[in-house]
Amino acid sequence: xxxxxxxxxxxxxxxxxxxxxxxxxxxxxxxxxxxxxxxxxxxxxxxxxxxxxxxxxxxxxxxxxxxxxxxxxxxxxxxxxxxxxxxxxxxxxxxxxxxxxxxxxxxxxxxxxxxxxxxxxxxxxxxxxxxxxxxxxxxxxxxxxxxxxxxxxxxxxxxxxxxxxxxxxxxxxxxxxxxxxxxxxxxxxxxxxxxxxxxxxxxxxxxxxxxxxxxxxxxxxxxxxxxxxxxxxxxxxxxxxxxxxxxxxxxxxxxxxxxxxxxxxxxxxxxxxxxxxxxxxxxxxxxxxxxxxxxxxxxxxxxxxxxxxxxxxxx
Numbered sequence: 001x002x003x004x005x006x007x008x009x010x011x012x013x014x015x016x017x018x019x020x021x022x023x024x025x026x027x028x029x030x031x032x033x034x035x036x037x038x039x040x041x042x043x044x045x046x047x048x049x050x051x052x053x054x055x056x057x058x059x060x061x062x063x064x065x066x067x068x069x070x071x072x073x074x075x076x077x078x079x080x081x082x083x084x085x086x087x088x089x090x091x092x093x094x095x096x097x098x099x100x101x102x103x104x105x106x107x108x109x110x111x112x113x114x115x116x117x118x119x120x121x122x123x124x125x126x127x128x129x130x131x132x133x134x135x136x137x138x139x140x141x142x143x144x145x146x147x148x149x150x151x152x153x154x155x156x157x158x159x160x161x162x163x164x165x166x167x168x169x170x171x172x173x174x175x176x177x178x179x180x181x182x183x184x185x186x187x188x189x190x191x192x193x194x195x196x197x198x199x200x201x202x203x204x205x206x207x208x209x210x211x212x213x214x215x216x217x218x219x220x221x222x223x224x225x226x227x228x229x230x231x232x233x234x235x236x237x238x239x240x241x242x243x244x245x246x247x248x249x250x251x252x253x254x255x256x257x258x259x260x261x262x263x264x265x266x267x268x269x270x271x272x273x274x275x276x277x278x279x280x281x282x283x284x285x286x287x288x289x290x291x292x293x294x295x296x297x298x299x300x301x302x303x304x305x306x307x308x309x310x311x312x313x314x315x
Contacts, residue, residue, distance in 0.1 A: 003032055007105060007156050008167040008212060013038035015081070017093055019201070020170045021210070036104060038079045038096060047072050047080065054255040057103050061095040064196040068092060071100040076107035090194030098153070102248035105156045106258065111265040112248040115155040115218070116173075117166060119148035119209040120298060123216035124166045126155055127278070128246040133223045134280070137179040140202065141287040142294075144183060148209035149173065154248060157215060159265040164215045164272050171208035174199040182284035217298055218275040220246070225282030229290050231297050232277040239275045240266060274301060 001012040004020035011020065012034035043058075050056040055075050061068045068091045069083035079100045083092050105112045116139035117126040125142075129135045136152050143149050151169035158165050176199055180187040190200035219231070220242040234242070243266045244250070250262055269275075276297075280290055 001034075001037075003034075006168070006170050007101075007110075009035040011036045011038065013096075014040045015089070015092060015096070017096065019093065019097060019172050036077055036079065038081065038100075040081050040083065040092075043070060043072055043080060043082045050074065052255070054253055054258055055107055057107070057253065059099060059103065059252060061099045063091055063094050063098075063194070066091060066196055068095045071095060071103075073100055073103045073107060076104050076109075079104060088194050090192060090197075094194060094197075102154055103252055105154070106249045106253050109158075109160075109261070110167075111157040111159050111164075111262070111269065113155040113157065113243070114153065114246045114248055116152050117150040117155050118142040119150055119213060120216065120295070122213065124150055124213040125216050125294065125298065126166070126218045127221055128218060128242060129221035130223065130246070133221050134179075135221065136173045136175055136199075137183070137284070137287070138221075138290065140173050140175065140179070140183050141291050143173070143204065143207050145291055146207070148207050149204060150209050150213065157265075157269065158212075159268045159272075164269055165212045166215055167212050168208065168210050171204040172201045173204065175202050178284065182287070215269075215273045217301065218269075218273055219278040219294065220275065222277060222279050226279035227281070228279075229281055229286060229293050230279045231293065232279060234275060234277055236270060238277075239270055242275065242277075243269070 001014060002016050004011045004017055004022060006020045010032050051058045057073045060070050067084055068087055069081060072080040081092060081096060102112045113128060114130060115126040115128045116135035117124050118139055127135050127138050139149055139152060149171065150166060152173045154169060156167050174193060177187045180190060185202055187200060190202050193199055193201055
């Protein structure tokens with residue numbers, strides 16, 4: 001078994017997952033006990049008999065039009081992958097990290113969002129958005145300004161407690177050729193995700209935040225070009241829409257208990273964390289301006305009370 005750490009979990013995997021942080025086989029002379037175990041094998045009738053659409057979930061994955069296989073996620077602690085014959089290893093890893101892991105994190109009681117996240121002054125600042133909306137590019141722009149990366153795509157939030165916190169994933173960012181070039185990276189030197197993926201992995205040698213951090217602010221990205229970069233206050237109803245559209249695994253785990261938990265967690269997050277819309281000019285040259293805009297907004301919010309827009313009256 002390969003041993004890794006991600007999302008504050010010790011992960012044992014039969015398949016190498018080079019994206020993740022490697023764990024030592026021993027720590028203080030104690031064998032590391034896995035929180036999660038990943039197997040690559042054929043699913044059995046017993047596995048199929050456990051499927052309930054919730055804590056025992058069976059799904060299938062197609063990535064970039066390529067059938068990858070089935071994945072079974074059991075009680076937030078076990079993933080079984082049954083790939084199609086001759087499946088490319090990069091595709092299998094993408095299925096694990098992009099499909100199975102979000103389900104597993106939801107089973108473990110976390111709110112899981114489609115977002116990148118960076119460490120700004122010891123707190124987490126996240127950017128919600130679908131694939132291709134510029135989350136990774138924006139996170140990379142902050143990283144180049146000296147801010148640590150927490151996650152590139154799957155944001156896991158523990159809502160319960162004094163304040164919501166998020167857990168770091170792994171030190172890689174996926175970039176398209178134009179984004180890589182604008183940030184000063186040679187695209188051809190970046191590592192392949194898989195043969196059908198237009199993006200490549202930029203592996204970070206430093207600047208990866210490895211400790212859980214409190215969530216300071218969340219920005220919902222727009223997928224339309226704006227005349228100017230701007231930050232917009234949202235109503236509670238608009239925030240709920242943004243959280244729903246950018247939540248992971250909600251269309252998969254649809255049993256009543258998971259639907260109820262998601263609503264409760266989203267409501268709790270709104271009470272604790274400002275969520276605003278980030279409108280951007282469609283220009284990679286404007287990245288530094290966006291970084292400065294967010295920096296100024298966070299600094300201003302550090303000394304202000306939450307806007308009345310975050311009152312939950314009527315929710």
